[in-house]
Each structure stands twice: as C-alpha cells, then as structure tokens.
Amino acid sequence: MKGSSPTPLLKVNNIEVIYDHVILVLKGVSLEVPEGGIVALLGANGAGKSTTLKAISNLLRVERGEVTKGTIEFAGERIERKDAAAVVQRGVVQVMEGRRVFEHLTVEENLLTGAYSRRDGRSVKQDLDRVYSYFPKLAARRSIKAGYVSGGEQQMLAIGRGFMARPRLMLLDEPSMGLAPMLVREIFDIVARLNREEKVAILLAEQNAAGALRLVQYGYVMESGRVVLDGEASKLRDNEDVKEFYLGLTGVGQRKSYRDVKHYRRRKRWLS
Amino acid sequence: MSGDLLFGVELAVSGLLVGVMYSLVALGFVLIFKSSGIFNFAQGAMTLFAALALVGFLPRLGMGVSILAVLAVMVALAFAVERVVLRPLVARPPLALFMATIGLGFFLEGLAQAIWGTQPKGLDIGIPDTPYVVGGLLLSRLDLAGAAAAGVLVLGLIVFFQKTTLGLGLRAVSDDHEAALSVGIPLGRAWAVTWAIAGVVAVVAGVLWGSRLGVQFSLSLVALKALPVLIIGGIESIPGAILAGLIVGAAERLAGGFIDPLVGGGVKDFSPYLLAMIFLIFRPYGLFGREIIERV
Ligand SMILES: Nc1ncnc2c1ncn2[C@@H]1O[C@H](COP(=O)(O)OP(=O)(O)O)[C@@H](O)[C@H]1O
Ligand SMILES: [Mg+2]
Numbered sequence: 001m002k003g004s005s006p007t008p009l010l011k012v013n014n015i016e017v018i019y020d021h022v023i024l025v026l027k028g029v030s031l032e033v034p035e036g037g038i039v040a041l042l043g044a045n046g047a048g049k050s051t052t053l054k055a056i057s058n059l060l061r062v063e064r065g066e067v068t069k070g071t072i073e074f075a076g077e078r079i080e081r082k083d084a085a086a087v088v089q090r091g092v093v094q095v096m097e098g099r100r101v102f103e104h105l106t107v108e109e110n111l112l113t114g115a116y117s118r119r120d121g122r123s124v125k126q127d128l129d130r131v132y133s134y135f136p137k138l139a140a141r142r143s144i145k146a147g148y149v150s151g152g153e154q155q156m157l158a159i160g161r162g163f164m165a166r167p168r169l170m171l172l173d174e175p176s177m178g179l180a181p182m183l184v185r186e187i188f189d190i191v192a193r194l195n196r197e198e199k200v201a202i203l204l205a206e207q208n209a210a211g212a213l214r215l216v217q218y219g220y221v222m223e224s225g226r227v228v229l230d231g232e233a234s235k236l237r238d239n240e241d242v243k244e245f246y247l248g249l250t251g252v253g254q255r256k257s258y259r260d261v262k263h264y265r266r267r268k269r270w271l272s
Numbered sequence: 273m274s275g276d277l278l279f280g281v282e283l284a285v286s287g288l289l290v291g292v293m294y295s296l297v298a299l300g301f302v303l304i305f306k307s308s309g310i311f312n313f314a315q316g317a318m319t320l321f322a323a324l325a326l327v328g329f330l331p332r333l334g335m336g337v338s339i340l341a342v343l344a345v346m347v348a349l350a351f352a353v354e355r356v357v358l359r360p361l362v363a364r365p366p367l368a369l370f371m372a373t374i375g376l377g378f379f380l381e382g383l384a385q386a387i388w389g390t391q392p393k394g395l396d397i398g399i400p401d402t403p404y405v406v407g408g409l410l411l412s413r414l415d416l417a418g419a420a421a422a423g424v425l426v427l428g429l430i431v432f433f434q435k436t437t438l439g440l441g442l443r444a445v446s447d448d449h450e451a452a453l454s455v456g457i458p459l460g461r462a463w464a465v466t467w468a469i470a471g472v473v474a475v476v477a478g479v480l481w482g483s484r485l486g487v488q489f490s491l492s493l494v495a496l497k498a499l500p501v502l503i504i505g506g507i508e509s510i511p512g513a514i515l516a517g518l519i520v521g522a523a524e525r526l527a528g529g530f531i532d533p534l535v536g537g538g539v540k541d542f543s544p545y546l547l548a549m550i551f552l553i554f555r556p557y558g559l560f561g562r563e564i565i566e567r568v
Contacts, residue, residue: 057454062459063450084459085457093456096450100454102443104443105443113440113452116440116441
C-alpha cells in the first residue's frame with residue numbers, strides 16, 4: 001500500500017519469476033500488505049496471481065519455479081530464499097487454489113495438519129475450537145473424510161487448516177472459485193472476520209473482482225505478469241477500466257472523447 | 273481330522289506364516305509409493321544391502337549391536353537418497369524417479385558386494401529350525417518367529433501413522449505433497465523419514481529372509497515375490513499388502529502341496545502370478561486399492 005505505515009508486514013519488491021529456467025512469468029511485481037491489512041490481487045486467468053502468491057510462500061520450488069530478481073520481505077526479514085516450511089513458521093500461510101484438502105484424512109485431521117509446525121499443544125486444542133466456531137459446518141463433519149464433504153465445506157476447511165498455523169498473513173488463492181454466490185458471500189464474510197477479530201493480514205487473489213473489492217481496503221490489478229493498476233478499493237471500484245473488464249458494469253461502445261483514446265490503448269494492453 | 277485335511281491345514285498355516293514375510297517386503301514398496309508416488313525398484317537391493325551389512329558387522333559387534341548399526345546405516349542411506357536423488361528430481365515425471373531408483377538399486381547391490389564380498393553367507397539368528405507341534409500341526413519355529421517379528425513391526429507402523437503427529441504429516445504428504453508443503457510440513461524430511469522406515473522394513477525382511485535363504489545376491493530377488501502381493505493388495509494400501517501377502521503365501525503352499533503332485537510340479541512357483549493376473553482382470557486396483565474419491 002503506497003504511502004501507508006513505514007514498514008509494511010509484507011513487501012514484495014520488483015520480483016521476477018521464471019519456471020523451468022526459461023519461462024518468464026512475473027516481470028517485476030511489487031506490492032505491499034500492511035500489518036493487519038486486507039488487500040486484493042485481481043486479474044484474469046493466467047495473469048500471474050497464483051505465481052505471485054507461491055513466490056511469497058515459496059511453493060514455487062516444487063513446481064520448478066524460481067524468484068530470479070527482486071526481494072520479498074516479511075516483517076523486515078528477507079524470505080525469498082527460505083524454504084516453504086520456514087516461511088510458514090515465520091507466519092505466512094497460503095491457502096492454495098482449488099482447495100487442496102487432504103481427501104483421505106478426516107476434517108479434524110486436516111485441521112491438525114495445519115498446526116504441524118507448532119509446538120504449543122494446548123493452544124492447538126483451543127484454536128481447533130475457534131475454527132469450529134467460525135465454521136460451524138465443519139464441526140458437524142469433523143470425523144468425515146475430507147474428500148466426501150461439499151465444495152464449500154472443503155474451502156472452509158482449507159481456510160481453517162491455514163488458520164491452524166496461527167499465521168500473521170494468509171495468502172488466499174481464489175477461495176470463491178466454483179462456489180455458488182451465497183457460499184462465496186459466507187466465506188468472504190468469515191475471511192473479513194478473521195482479519196478483524198484475529199488480526200490476520202490477508203492477501204486475496206481473485207478473478208471475482210466485484211466480491212473482492214467489497215471486502216478489501218486496497219487492491220492490485222495484474223495482467224500478464226505485471227501489476228498494471230493499484231489503488232484504494234473504492235477508487236478501483238470507480239475506475240472505468242476495472243468497471244469494464246472486471247465488474248462488467250459499462251458496456252463497450254460508450255467510448256467518447258480524447259480521454260478514451262488512452263483508455264483504449266490501455267485496454268488493448270490488458271487484453272494482449 | 274482326516275490326513276488330507278490335516279495336511280491342508282498345515283500347509284495353509286505355514287503358508288500364512290511365510291506370507292507374513294511377503295507382506296513385509298511388499299510393505300516397503302507401499303510405504304514409499306504412498307508418500308512419494310515412486311515405485312521403488314531399489315527395495316530388493318535395500319533388503320540385500322541390509323542383510324549383507326548385518327552379516328558383515330556380526331563377527332565384530334555381536335547380534336544386538338549389529339542390528340542397531342544396520343538400522344543406523346539404513347536411516348543414513350534414506351537421508352542421503354532424499355538429498356541426492358529425490359530433492360533434485362522434485363516435480364519431475366514419475367518415470368524419471370522410477371529410473372533413478374533402478375540406478376539406486378544397481379548402486380546398492382554393487383556397493384554392498386564391493387564392501388562385503390560376493391560369497392553367499394549363512395545368517396544364524398539363533399532360532400533352531402526344528403518344528404513346534406501344536407495340536408498335531410508341525411510349525412517351523414523360524415516361520416513363527418518371522419511372523420511374530422513382522423506382526424510387531426506392522427502394528428508399530430499402524431500406531432505410528434495413526435497416532436503421532438509425524439505420522440499424520442506423512443499421511444498428509446501421501447495425499448497431496450504440495451498442499452502438505454503449504455501448511456508447513458517439511459517435504460524433504462517427510463520423504464527421508466519414509467525412506468528410513470522402508471529401510472527399517474528392509475532390515476527386518478533382510479534378517480528374516482537371509483536366515484532362511486542365506487545371504488546372497490538372490491536375496492534382492494525376493495522383491496519379485498512382492499509384485500503379485502502388490503497387485504493383489506493394491507500398491508497404496510498397507511492392510512492390502514498384509515492381507516495379500518497372507519493370501520499369496522497360503523496359495524503358494526497349497527498349490528505346492530495339492531496341485532504339484534498331480535501335474536508334476538511347477539505350479540507352486542507361478543501360482544502367485546496367476547492369482548495376480550486374475551486380480552488384474554477383475555479388480556485392477558487390488559483388494560484395497562486406494563479409493564478414488566469423486567464427488568458429484
Ligand atoms: N509450473 C508452471 N510452469 C510453467 N508455466 C507456468 C507454471 N505455472 C503457471 N505457469 C504460467 O504462468 C502464467 C501465470 O499463471 P498463474 O500464476 O497460475 O496465473 P493466475 O493464478 O493469475 O491464473 C500462466 O501463463 C501459466 O501458464
Ligand atoms: Mg491462479
């Protein structure tokens with residue numbers, strides 16, 4: 001977030017990510033998340049949102065990706081060379097796209113895996129109860145194998161599992177994907193509560209810009225591996241480009257005046 | 273009991289006892305396949321390596337210390353494999369890893385024979401091969417001891433996987449290793465621990481089979497016996513490996529006792545593969561092949 005607190009919790013500084021030594025996917029991405037803040041990372045499919053999150057959590061290595069330029073600082077410490085488990089221990093947890101629950105483990109076992117890196121057994125039990133109070137649906141299904149619960153419940157489980165690590169920052173990758181609007185609202189509400197009540201900072205990657213911009217304070221818009229726009233959520237909601245391409249509010253063909261020539265050019269870049 | 277029936281029961285029981293040892297070899301494959309999705313071609317070589325190391329240590333260290341030393345060697349080997357083979361090949365196609373384990377197998381066989389020689393050696397674990405007589409049945413003490421050791425090991429593994437945090441972490445890794453990494457389970461260490469457990473299984477299998485067959489190169493072929501067990505039990509199932517081992521052991525002995533005399537022999541040796549083929553046709557995932565969970 002530009003011009004906010006002097007040291008943000010997370011500071012991604014001009015990173016470049018290459019997969020398989022040759023595929024350049026991120027071409028200089030910078031973003032910030034303040035302590036306790038809630039920030040969106042918007043963009044169409046393939047824009048590079050997941051890659052950005054995986055660069056932060058360092059899940060890139062198992063996909064043969066690598067941060068080749070730039071830095072990532074978390075709470076003042078450089079983390080771009082730390083392995084994934086070390087990043088979790090420092091307080092950053094990613095909730096991966098597509099839910100990725102452990103299907104053959106029960107709901108409760110899934111939650112307990114979230115606490116794997118913690119050594120404070122007593123509060124693990126308390127946090128389990130806390131997750132169940134945020135997600136009462138999970139409490140009822142605690143001894144069922146996670147592969148058999150509904151998609152919405154799996155998404156809740158994935159978020160709850162991440163919370164069990166007691167992170168200071170959660171990276172949520174498209175939690176709304178494939179869910180009915182009512183469920184999306186329910187899940188977004190709980191994310192907002194986790195942010196407010198548990199003081200967990202959130203970086204939310206979403207294609208669903210309308211939903212995300214209602215939730216966050218600040219947003220970044222990505223396109224083919226770059227941040228092309230950023231600003232306060234209210235500003236982004238009013239931005240013509242965002243409206244047209246992500247919120248579906250303005251119809252094409254209403255273009256007028258010279259200002260729109262620039263707009264047009266920008267749109268072409270976005271679509272390329 | 274009639275003579276035939278008694279004979280049959282005796283064959284079946286001794287078959288079950290041998291079967292436990294087949295289960296043991298199969299278990300090594302299952303553990304590694306579950307955790308890292310690799311068919312570990314080197315499992316047989318690990319068994320040979322463990323047995324040769326034990327025979328090598330025995331004259332100087334005595335049985336107790338030798339077994340501890342071999343366990344330590346196998347654990348060290350597991351961590352080395354993770355570092356040298358698995359880590360550089362992460363996210364490579366499974367075939368690359370499979371081929372790496374073929375290389376590892378040859379390497380271990382060569383290394384073991386370079387250090388401890390190629391002469392077949394006997395391994396005496398101090399259990400006489402005289403039979404017990406239980407209710408008219410003759411049961412080999414060696415078989416009983418082997419079955420007991422294997423049973424204890426399997427129980428220990430079940431408790432470990434179901435009741436400990438590390439076991440939970442390993443089960444998570446076997447479900448989805450990237451998701452496991454995302455919640456902070458150190459993947460490299462999880463793989464190393466799994467290979468170490470497979471190494472411990474190889475030690476037990478090496479001792480039991482070595483004391484029965486002698487310690488020699490062909491010991492690594494015992495792994496071939498595990499193939500039908502894996503097909504019948506399902507390559508991802510621990511209970512499957514155990515049950516299928518029992519089935520294969522009993523089927524082999526019964527075929528040897530009843531069918532071989534009629535046809536002039538040979539059925540005993542291929543009966544496990546015949547059984548496996550029947551399973552491939554009718555139940556390709558095996559008895560307990562992992563359920564593929566699909567929601568609609
Ligand atoms: N493991 C990978 N290897 C090579 N290219 C990849 C890999 N993962 C993603 N990409 C490419 O990186 C680009 C960005 O993908 P991604 O970060 O998943 O975007 P998003 O999450 O915004 O949909 C896409 O063009 C995709 O094809
Ligand atoms: Mg994505």
